[in-house]
Amino acid sequence: MKMRVMTPADLDLVIGWAAAEGWNPGLEDAAAFRAADPEGFFVTEQDGEPIAAISVVNLDPGFAFLGLYICRPDWRGKGVGMALWNHALRHAGDRTVGLDGVAAQQANYAKSGFVRTGATRRLEGTLDAQDSADIRPVEPADLPGLLALDARANGYARPAFLTAWVQPLETRRTLVLHAPDGPAGFATIRRCRSGSKIGPIVAPDAAAALRLIRAAAGLFPDTGPVIVDVPDSNDALGQLLAETGMVETFATARMYKGPPPPAASILHAPATLELG
16 A cells, blocks of 8 residues: 555546545546646555545645545545545645535544634526626736736635636636726636536625626536535625525535635635635
């Protein structure tokens, strides 16, 4: 049994495990995940076969994010996952590490020094798509402005991840809220195993965030429900989505080991629960 960094094939396998667990990953997540930190994805293998996985992705010099923590069912309860957990956390060094954990695991995460700071509610449903004159597809010239907005929204920079995340793909698109002096917000929608998730959503207020969501919803029509993960630190958007008929289907706790980053009110949804 040994622990090692994932190969691209390993990551595809583990994203399949995540789908089997009901986590509903995006159809083209792997490349953007690896772009964030190729050395931040780990597996334990037995007889050449991966049996457990985790990611601890170093996003900037002060911050890392933990996700994709999965152990194959036939290896659970044998200490394999915890050994890999401890191994992977060393990759973060002295960075603050964040995670979005399910309620059943919060006590276990707390034993490793993670402290709950809030929650994220997943809202899901259908809503009418609606274009806005000041919302358009992302352009290459927008990238510096999007990187700056994302860093201000989250309290840390993640240029490698976001640069890959906002590139237009067949199943992933980004829209920009245009203003005279540059982007005022943006949102990325990606098709998933079921429906389409929208995130990150960065906007000056909840009303603008909802306009971005409605515009994004029209990019992948007839592919199932729209899904948005809304942090409770900025629940005004959650209230607006509930008024459209969207309902909560899932919730996680946001936890940090180390000082939490100073997130801003312009963050209305994270990009993904696996990388923040």
